[in-house]
Amino acid sequence: MNQSARWKYLLILTAIVLSTFFVMPNFYGESPAIQIMPLKSGEKIDASLLQSIETILEKSEIQNTGLILESFHIKVKLKTAEEQLKAKSLIQKALGNQYVVALNLISNSPNWLSNIGALPMYLGLDLRGGVHFLMQVDLSTALEKSTASYLGQFRTALRKEKIGYYDATKDNDVMQIKFKSKAELNKGKNIIRGINDNFDFKEIFVNDEIILKVIISEQTKKSIREFAIKQNLETLNNRVNELGVAEPLIQQQGLDRIVIQLPGVQDTAKAKEILGRTATLEMRMVNESNFNRDIFEEGNEDQIPVNSEIFSDRFGNSVLVNKEVILTGERITNAGPGVDGQTGQSIVSITFDAEGASIFKQVTRDNIGKKIALLLIEKNLTEIVTAPVIKAEIGGGRVQITGMNNTQEATDVALLLRAGSLAAPMEIIEERTVGPSMGKENISRGVQSTLWGFVAIIIMMAVYYMFFGVISVITLSVNLLFLVALLSALQATLTLPGLAAIALTLGMAIDSSVLINERIRDEIRNGNTPQASISMGYKMAWGTILDSNITTMIAGLALFMFGSGPIKGFAVVLVLGILTSMFSAIFVSRAIVNYIYGNKRQKSKLSIGEIFKVDNN
Amino acid sequence: MEIFRVKKDIPFMKYSKISAVISTTTFILAVFFIVVRGLNLGVDFTGGTMMEVSYPEAANIEDIRKTLQKIDLKDSQVQNFGNEEDVLIRLPIRKDLSISDLSEKVSTALKLSNNSMEVMRVESVGSQVGDELYENGALAVLFVFIGIMLYLTMRFEWRFAIAAIIANLHDVIIILGFFALFQWEFNLTVLAAVLAVLGYSVNESVVVFDRVRENFRKMRKRNVPEIINNAITRTMSRTIMTHLSTQTVVISMLIFGGEILHNFALALTIGILFGIYSSIMVGCPIAMWLGTNQTNLAIFNPERKKENKEL
Numbered sequence: 063m064n065q066s067a068r069w070k071y072l073l074i075l076t077a078i079v080l081s082t083f084f085v086m087p088n089f090y091g092e093s094p095a096i097q098i099m100p101l102k103s104g105e106k107i108d109a110s111l112l113q114s115i116e117t118i119l120e121k122s123e124i125q126n127t128g129l130i131l132e133s134f135h136i137k138v139k140l141k142t143a144e145e146q147l148k149a150k151s152l153i154q155k156a157l158g159n160q161y162v163v164a165l166n167l168i169s170n171s172p173n174w175l176s177n178i179g180a181l182p183m184y185l186g187l188d189l190r191g192g193v194h195f196l197m198q199v200d201l202s203t204a205l206e207k208s209t210a211s212y213l214g215q216f217r218t219a220l221r222k223e224k225i226g227y228y229d230a231t232k233d234n235d236v237m238q239i240k241f242k243s244k245a246e247l248n249k250g251k252n253i254i255r256g257i258n259d260n261f262d263f264k265e266i267f268v269n270d271e272i273i274l275k276v277i278i279s280e281q282t283k284k285s286i287r288e289f290a291i292k293q294n295l296e297t298l299n300n301r302v303n304e305l306g307v308a309e310p311l312i313q314q315q316g317l318d319r320i321v322i323q324l325p326g327v328q329d330t331a332k333a334k335e336i337l338g339r340t341a342t343l344e345m346r347m348v349n350e351s352n353f354n355r356d357i358f359e360e361g362n363e364d365q366i367p368v369n370s371e372i373f374s375d376r377f378g379n380s381v382l383v384n385k386e387v388i389l390t391g392e393r394i395t396n397a398g399p400g401v402d403g404q405t406g407q408s409i410v411s412i413t414f415d416a417e418g419a420s421i422f423k424q425v426t427r428d429n430i431g432k433k434i435a436l437l438l439i440e441k442n443l444t445e446i447v448t449a450p451v452i453k454a455e456i457g458g459g460r461v462q463i464t465g466m467n468n469t470q471e472a473t474d475v476a477l478l479l480r481a482g483s484l485a486a487p488m489e490i491i492e493e494r495t496v497g498p499s500m501g502k503e504n505i506s507r508g509v510q511s512t513l514w515g516f517v518a519i520i521i522m523m524a525v526y527y528m529f530f531g532v533i534s535v536i537t538l539s540v541n542l543l544f545l546v547a548l549l550s551a552l553q554a555t556l557t558l559p560g561l562a563a564i565a566l567t568l569g570m571a572i573d574s575s576v577l578i579n580e581r582i583r584d585e586i587r588n589g590n591t592p593q594a595s596i597s598m599g600y601k602m603a604w605g606t607i608l609d610s611n612i613t614t615m616i617a618g619l620a621l622f623m624f625g626s627g628p629i630k631g632f633a634v635v636l637v638l639g640i641l642t643s644m645f646s647a648i649f650v651s652r653a654i655v656n657y658i659y660g661n662k663r664q665k666s667k668l669s670i671g672e673i674f675k676v677d678n679n
Numbered sequence: 680m681e682i683f684r685v686k687k688d689i690p691f692m693k694y695s696k697i698s699a700v701i702s703t704t705t706f707i708l709a710v711f712f713i714v715v716r717g718l719n720l721g722v723d724f725t726g727g728t729m730m731e732v733s734y735p736e737a738a739n740i741e742d743i744r745k746t747l748q749k750i751d752l753k754d755s756q757v758q759n760f761g762n763e764e765d766v767l768i769r770l771p772i773r774k775d776l777s778i779s780d781l782s783e784k785v786s787t788a789l790k791l792s793n794n795s796m797e798v799m800r801v802e803s804v805g806s807q808v809g810d811e812l813y814e815n816g817a818l819a820v821l822f823v824f825i826g827i828m829l830y831l832t833m834r835f836e837w838r839f840a841i842a843a844i845i846a847n848l849h850d851v852i853i854i855l856g857f858f859a860l861f862q863w864e865f866n867l868t869v870l871a872a873v874l875a876v877l878g879y880s881v882n883e884s885v886v887v888f889d890r891v892r893e894n895f896r897k898m899r900k901r902n903v904p905e906i907i908n909n910a911i912t913r914t915m916s917r918t919i920m921t922h923l924s925t926q927t928v929v930i931s932m933l934i935f936g937g938e939i940l941h942n943f944a945l946a947l948t949i950g951i952l953f954g955i956y957s958s959i960m961v962g963c964p965i966a967m968w969l970g971t972n973q974t975n976l977a978i979f980n981p982e983r984k985k986e987n988k989e990l
Contacts, residue, residue, distance in 0.1 A: 196808065330782075330801070331787075490805075491778070491804075491808050493803040494802050495800060499797070500799040500800055508936070510936075511928070511940070512928075514935060516928075518927040522920075522924060559868055559940075559943070565928045565931065566925070566947070572925075577886070580914075580917040580920075583916075584913065606889045609830075609889065610882035611882075612830060613827050613881040613885060614878035614879055614881075615878070616822075616827055617875060617877050620819040621875075624818050625815070625819065628867070632875075633871075
């Protein structure tokens with residue numbers, strides 16, 4: 063009657079062994095490490111960098127305990143925190159400002175564990191310390207910018223085709239053009255269609271006025287918004303890189319929000335400054351006169367002409383540019399990589415807004431044959447993105463820059479041009495900062511609560527239910543093992559409320575065992591044999607266990623769906639805890655009981671504590 | 680060891696009228712406090728900034744207040760947090776200052792007046808985020824109520840579902856009543872506790888109702904109050920042991936969990952204590968008065984029979 067199938071024992075043993083592996087990384091602790099990544103996010107790293115880092119460390123006699131090369135960064139494991147700081151400044155100095163060197167911590171768990179995917183639990187910001195920002199992106203501004211840019215293009219095109227109109231205005235994202243005649247309206251409409259086919263039109267004829275309303279289609283609006291968010295994400299990625307955070311998280315949330323999590327960042331003022339900064343893109347003319355490169359490269363700065371400055375481009379070549387700024391990045395509404403239809407060369411196309419277009423037209427007309435430089439200025443770092451030759455006068459606000467070697471380069475340049483400015487302004491609408499000592503304190507608080515609660519339960523159960531209580535405690539321990547293993551395996555974010563939920567689910571999980579034990583006592587009380595009582599006890603308790611766990615599960619799911627941040631962490635643990643506790647109460651505890659009592663034919667008494675006989679009339 | 684050495688069933692239902700008066704009174708009192716005193720909502724819901732700062736020695740609250748007044752933040756609240764060294768500062772939303780500038784301004788000023796100050800934690804929530812969290816919280820509570828009702832209606836029947844949900848509502852209102860009366864801060868973590876209590880305390884009703892249903896099948900000759908009394912009495916030991924275990928963990932949280940988990944644990948404590956009372960003295964009488972009996976409670980439930988076979 064009370065025998066479990068062999069596969070059940072096997073299943074439980076496998077689960078326990080696997081869980082043990084997944085729990086193990088949590089006990090190895092962490093080593094100080096430094097992480098080296100290129101300043102521009104997404105840039106790959108090659109093995110030669112690894113070599114040079116190794117030589118730098120060898121020279122200064124800093125012993126590393128492991129070098130890890132990953133596609134976007136290199137991690138160096140070190141012995142002490144002092145060496146970590148020393149190595150950081152040494153490597154930063156040697157590699158220059160094209161690379162970011164950040165402090166990090168690496169788990170000490172052996173490689174074979176990491177190889178099977180066993181990692182320590184992923185701690186939330188409230189446990190490891192750091193900053194969380196939620197930023198609201200003002201998409202209406204992005205839409206307005208685009209509308210203004212379209213309107214500028216229309217004006218230029220209409221003028222070019224010599225189509226008469228009185229005025230062209232806009233109200234939010236609806237444009238309105240007053241034409242002189244219906245014929246001209248129709249021509250104008252065709253021209254606008256030629257620029258972009260994604261507009262809806264509405265013709266209004268009242269009081270002798272001939273008005274064409276141009277409405278940006280919902281689809282286009284959607285893509286404008288998506289583009290704005292994407293560009294802001296790119297910009298933020300680049301800026302966060304500069305902060306030197308080892309494992310940042312930058313993510314879109316909902317339609318118009320961006321979450322930024324910077325673990326370990328203490329200097330919130332600096333973080334805010336960098337995130338909120340507007341990097342500027344400038345267009346300036348290249349000064350090609352009176353410049354003797356050889357003299358400059360010997361370090362003779364006197365040779366730089368007045369009103370000029372010298373900067374290097376992406377390949378390290380020095381370029382002399384005028385101090386006078388022709389245009390700034392604010393005038394750029396879009397930049398994207400492409401291919402020239404005629405030559406097949408990679409190009410970058412830039413779109414200016416109305417004012418930018420007219421300035422650019424004038425400058426190009428006056429400077430045919432000369433070079434114009436695009437400079438990206440971020441904080442104290444100025445770089446010449448590209449310096450193409452002006453071949454002809456360019457009107458209409460759309461510019462193509464040729465001379466890119468391949469599509470990758472075109473993409474990079476386009477990214478840089480866009481990254482220069484934010485497509486839409488952003489505002490921090492939520493900030494949560496947790497200091498490092500607070501994080502450590504929170505961990506110890508959560509662990510202590512769980513530990514002492516657990517100890518108290520062990521004592522209570524053993525005293526009240528004797529041997530069956532011990533089985534309940536073993537079940538509960540296995541449950542804890544499963545829960546921590548699942549949390550580690552899923553890499554779910556563990557927060558302080560999550561730690562509280564571990565403690566709470568332990569307290570609740572014992573309910574299943576209590577239900578079973580009480581049922582067995584009931585059956586014995588009713589005069590059943592021990593074996594029958596065990597069997598009936600489990601059978602009768604099952605339905606109740608299921609019912610009561612499902613109701614708690616409903617609450618857990620609601621918290622998961624509607625909760626955010628730390629509360630979501632609570633919900634994840636609660637839901638997982640319910641699952642593991644049901645599995646352990648039903649499978650594990652039954653298997654233990656069966657293993658001990660199942661083979662004995664007639665057991666006269668169960669060690670389940672004193673049973674009081676009642677009158678059952 | 681057995682705590683409950685009762686020979687005869689305790690006639691709980693005999694006291695149901697008295698308990699109804701008690702429950703109604705506490706319920707009305709709780710509602711009264713919620714309405715009159717209101718909940719002391721944390722920045723999660725109201726928006727605003729909360730900063731926890733720590734000093735190596737006992738903090739000088741007066742100094743901090745003066746410093747804040749100097750930078751034109753008169754409407755800030757300053758109080759000790761847990762111990763003498765830690766201070767909690769709350770600042771309402773300002774129209775002229777963004778939330779990120781506000782916390783920076785405060786920490787700069789405090790650092791200037793005492794360089795050993797350390798910012799432990801900042802929570803700044805903009806008003807629109809606060810409104811959303813409030814809305815989502817209400818939605819979550821609603822979702823849980825409806826979900827539990829549906830499940831209980833499916834598993835038992837609507838009378839039990841209504842009885843259990845009223846018992847639950849009673850618990851939740853009383854938790855809120857306590858928070859209103861003592862003006863304990865009600866934040867997101869406390870809301871999580873309330874929802875956990877919702878799920879957890881329904882367990883209690885489920886266990887008793889399960890027994891009631893079983894008794895209806897077994898004790899056909901007894902009347903409804905007797906059957907309910909027997910169910911409650913026979914599940915008493917389990918009730919006490921389970922709640923004792925959970926409460927033990929919660930007490931451990933109260934002792935070791937620090938200030939952040941304090942109100943969370945308080946809400947759980949109230950929820951657990953009143954959960955026991957309400958499932959017995961609120962849930963059961965209501966189920967009885969709604970007319971639960973042998974005929975309307977599925978005596979033969981094929982689904983349950985199937986489950987039993989599997990074990």
